[in-house]
Amino acid sequence: MVEDAFRSALLTDLYQLTMVGGYVLAGKAGQRANFDYFFRQVPDNGGFCVLAGLEQVAAYVRNLRFTEDDLAYLESLGLFPEPVLSYFKEFSFHGDLYAMPEGTVAFPQEPLIRVTASLPEAQLIETALLNIVNFQTLIATKAARVCIAAEGGVVIDFGLRRAHGPNGGLMASRAAYVGGVEGTSNVLAGKAYGIPLRGTHAHSWVESFPSELDAFRTYADLYPDNVVLLVDTYDSLRSGLPHAVQVGKELKERGKSLRGVRLDSGDLAYLSQRAREELDRNGLQDAGIVASSDLDEWLIESLKKQGAMIDIWGVGTRLVTSYSSPALGGVYKLTALDENGRKMVPKLKRSDNPMKITNPGKKVPIRIVDEHDQIRGDVLFLVDEDPFEEAPLVAFHPLYSHVRKEYPAHFKREELLVPVLVGGEPVYEFPPLEEVRKNTFRNLSRLDRAYKRFHNPHTYHVSLSKRLFEMKQRLLVNSGIG
Amino acid sequence: MVEDAFRSALLTDLYQLTMVGGYVLAGKAGQRANFDYFFRQVPDNGGFCVLAGLEQVAAYVRNLRFTEDDLAYLESLGLFPEPVLSYFKEFSFHGDLYAMPEGTVAFPQEPLIRVTASLPEAQLIETALLNIVNFQTLIATKAARVCIAAEGGVVIDFGLRRAHGPNGGLMASRAAYVGGVEGTSNVLAGKAYGIPLRGTHAHSWVESFPSELDAFRTYADLYPDNVVLLVDTYDSLRSGLPHAVQVGKELKERGKSLRGVRLDSGDLAYLSQRAREELDRNGLQDAGIVASSDLDEWLIESLKKQGAMIDIWGVGTRLVTSYSSPALGGVYKLTALDENGRKMVPKLKRSDNPMKITNPGKKVPIRIVDEHDQIRGDVLFLVDEDPFEEAPLVAFHPLYSHVRKEYPAHFKREELLVPVLVGGEPVYEFPPLEEVRKNTFRNLSRLDRAYKRFHNPHTYHVSLSKRLFEMKQRLLVNSGIG
Numbered sequence A, B: 001m002v003e004d005a006f007r008s009a010l011l012t013d014l015y016q017l018t019m020v021g022g023y024v025l026a027g028k029a030g031q032r033a034n035f036d037y038f039f040r041q042v043p044d045n046g047g048f049c050v051l052a053g054l055e056q057v058a059a060y061v062r063n064l065r066f067t068e069d070d071l072a073y074l075e076s077l078g079l080f081p082e083p084v085l086s087y088f089k090e091f092s093f094h095g096d097l098y099a100m101p102e103g104t105v106a107f108p109q110e111p112l113i114r115v116t117a118s119l120p121e122a123q124l125i126e127t128a129l130l131n132i133v134n135f136q137t138l139i140a141t142k143a144a145r146v147c148i149a150a151e152g153g154v155v156i157d158f159g160l161r162r163a164h165g166p167n168g169g170l171m172a173s174r175a176a177y178v179g180g181v182e183g184t185s186n187v188l189a190g191k192a193y194g195i196p197l198r199g200t201h202a203h204s205w206v207e208s209f210p211s212e213l214d215a216f217r218t219y220a221d222l223y224p225d226n227v228v229l230l231v232d233t234y235d236s237l238r239s240g241l242p243h244a245v246q247v248g249k250e251l252k253e254r255g256k257s258l259r260g261v262r263l264d265s266g267d268l269a270y271l272s273q274r275a276r277e278e279l280d281r282n283g284l285q286d287a288g289i290v291a292s293s294d295l296d297e298w299l300i301e302s303l304k305k306q307g308a309m310i311d312i313w314g315v316g317t318r319l320v321t322s323y324s325s326p327a328l329g330g331v332y333k334l335t336a337l338d339e340n341g342r343k344m345v346p347k348l349k350r351s352d353n354p355m356k357i358t359n360p361g362k363k364v365p366i367r368i369v370d371e372h373d374q375i376r377g378d379v380l381f382l383v384d385e386d387p388f389e390e391a392p393l394v395a396f397h398p399l400y401s402h403v404r405k406e407y408p409a410h411f412k413r414e415e416l417l418v419p420v421l422v423g424g425e426p427v428y429e430f431p432p433l434e435e436v437r438k439n440t441f442r443n444l445s446r447l448d449r450a451y452k453r454f455h456n457p458h459t460y461h462v463s464l465s466k467r468l469f470e471m472k473q474r475l476l477v478n479s480g481i482g
Helices: A002-007 A014-025 A054-062 A068-076 A082-090 A119-124 A126-150 A165-179 A187-193 A203-207 A212-222 A236-253 A268-281 A297-305 A433-445 A466-478 B002-007 B014-025 B054-062 B068-076 B082-090 B119-124 B126-150 B165-179 B187-193 B203-207 B212-222 B236-253 B268-281 B297-305 B433-445 B466-478
Strands: A032-038 A096-099 A113-118 A154-157 A228-230 A260-263 A288-292 A312-315 A331-338 A344-346 A363-369 A375-382 A393-396 A404-407 A412-415 A418-422 A462-464 B032-038 B096-099 B113-118 B154-157 B228-230 B260-263 B288-292 B312-315 B331-338 B344-346 B363-369 B375-382 B393-396 B404-407 B412-415 B418-422 B462-464
Touching: A014 A082, A014 A119, A014 B187, A014 B203, A014 B212, A032 A119, A032 A126, A054 A096, A054 A126, A054 A418, A068 A082, A068 B187, A113 A119, A113 A126, A119 A126, A126 A154, A126 A165, A126 A297, A126 A312, A126 A331, A126 A433, A126 B165, A154 A165, A165 A187, A165 A433, A165 B126, A165 B165, A187 B014, A187 B068, A203 A212, A203 A228, A203 B014, A203 B331, A212 A228, A212 A236, A212 B014, A228 A236, A236 A260, A236 A268, A260 A268, A268 A288, A268 A297, A331 B203, A375 A393, A375 A404, A375 A466, A393 A462, A393 A466, A462 A466, B014 B082, B014 B119, B032 B119, B032 B126, B054 B096, B054 B126, B054 B418, B068 B082, B113 B119, B113 B126, B119 B126, B126 B154, B126 B165, B126 B297, B126 B312, B126 B331, B126 B433, B154 B165, B165 B187, B165 B433, B203 B212, B203 B228, B212 B228, B212 B236, B228 B236, B236 B260, B236 B268, B260 B268, B268 B288, B268 B297, B375 B393, B375 B404, B375 B466, B393 B462, B393 B466, B462 B466
Parallel strands: A154 A312, A228 A260, A260 A288, A288 A312, A375 A462, B154 B312, B228 B260, B260 B288, B288 B312, B375 B462
Antiparallel strands: A032 A113, A032 A331, A096 A113, A096 A418, A331 A344, A363 A375, A363 A412, A393 A404, B032 B113, B032 B331, B096 B113, B096 B418, B331 B344, B363 B375, B363 B412, B393 B404
């Protein structure tokens, strides 16, 4: 049963089912609604997120059915009368789902996913959508940050043993690859997604031999093309490194080469410099230095500044759990509702906290790109506006009318959402995952470094079109207490 | 394919497979080894952990097989010669796995799980074992802390939407129940594990009606026996609460009752006091107050101190991700190895960091219980010692010979590990999950509150028997550089 978790219609919060039941019983099952998925804050106080998880969301939504078993369980709860159980039994999703492609760089307060469907359909997919996209986007974002810190050095995901369960590990490896890592230790992710695999041996390999040198030699004999030796089982400088150098020289005599050594504890800056010297002095310039041990973007940045000679960064726990900020608070909010068969009426959620006031209506987010292919801001339009109208574009701060931005007419405008499901049918071809990863790189290359730094990044502007701004102001003024 | 993640033999790090291949090729596949699973530090600098995940680990290990598909993938990597692929093809686990029952309170440096098997068998299960037990133990521990903070108040898991993927959510709900929560919003967890379900409606329900009062009334009409009204869609005090009171009175006239109101934002201490007053003044003393909104043990403790009138705590993100400490660093270390067919030789991993020096040998952890059924310390014995020998017990600090503890002869001694798999065969009957949860409560009731506080908890002593201590000292002195 556990294996089916990923596709189950029961992967939801009970209140979604009681609300759906309520909509059915109250005659509201046909009412059409628009929901936006967006986040309000970037994890780690960063400047951007990288969207991931869309492929799993689309598969979930398309295949959403209640099995006989599910229905029997729901009936056993004694909560749902017959018309509701029948609704569940007949259920499949017939709505529209638009989304940013995976690997898109995204910012607070803009819709990353837009769902237009009947109220119960839109509600039934909420929890799974949030669960899948919040997590994968969190990890893809973390991976992108780690890769930025590595400044072109190779980053490998080593996190499976500390990920949140088996599937948490698999999805983390997928998302980390979307975010830019080059390989993973996770064999299942290699098989499922074609992610390149990396790994050689652990301390237990060394300890299982009479001596470290025996262990290294045996490994080099058995896998002569993939020799990365872990040097800290006993003492990195006094034992591991000299033994690795010796085996490296022996490999060289056989026409093979030592691919690298791995440091897994101690002062990685100092040890890597000493290792580089020793390897170079012994003619092993080709051998790389792999480092692991509670790495994240902050530590990598610091090690880089200290002149660490590390070529490959094995990042585990702090990547796959996004340790320093382990949840993305993405939400899914009602923004428009067809009331009594009239056209969709925009909905706004008030709050004392200005960050929590939603942007009403069914919206089209547009990205503004300058002549150097740098992205300069996003603007939200209403769906019945023409965002490509030729003219300088004046965009409004989400709340304050005196704060405006003007984008020159020659800046290009790109639509951010693509149709994924239309009337429940799939209309989007998901690219292979290595293309998604390239998409991430391309997106990040269009984003100025000021948005990418870890401390106090520059704020990327998400603004509103004039019509959307004015409509929001009207709703803010009019919306009293319900 | 994703659905099978939970049981796949490929749910492992590549280096486990290259090491296994190495053992096979180097003629070491029959060498018998002992590995311990333990942790060195309690998350959140807490005083204890609650073990969870054993049932999933046992199922994983028992069912571990490489499918044809797996073998084809491994062959395609070009890393493994024929004898290794054949080994994988024939593989199943024939070793012994001993473990603490789920719900056991556990402490740093003691074996929670002990695996005795051939080197490759023990190595092949490492990653999945770590992944499953690290995560579930992390969440069960967090849940126990949250329940301690709630001081007998009801705690409900609301975290699915922020958990690390679908299965991360399911396993988090399971572990949270083991740790003491009373229910979950996660319908799949309800079905899979019989966990009681909780939940009524969200803001979108309220927004989909012309008025809040309409929304509340409709809900109360449809689900008259399960009315908990979310009062903060517009304004908790000025709108939500008066409307809930009105509907509560109407329910009362019909012989039904308002079960509660839910506060999801704002100052929960103040709002809950005001809500209690309003409900009581209107004869709705039976209606409970549910609070949610980024709760964790620290915030609940603080709200309690401020006199918050909250009966039910809905805890989400910070529970299912263990937000303030999102990974348990459990490890799985070689502690003994049969060398050349002789008896098992104890193995010790040295480190400059005293916390990282392992306890060698195949060990039996014993719990010392006083006459008031309070647990007073754990002592690790070697497997060929008799831990129940009648006499006062002198136990040694893991490193320093001058630090000893003496336990009186009348203190009871309990063995902590039970056999789960023997020769690969299951020998342990897993209790129903509600029994496991009771086991947690019983265990926690035996632990003095000094170990349970959140700030600077008292350190629970895990000591060594005299023989184990002396053996470890010998190995520390003798172990030079390998």
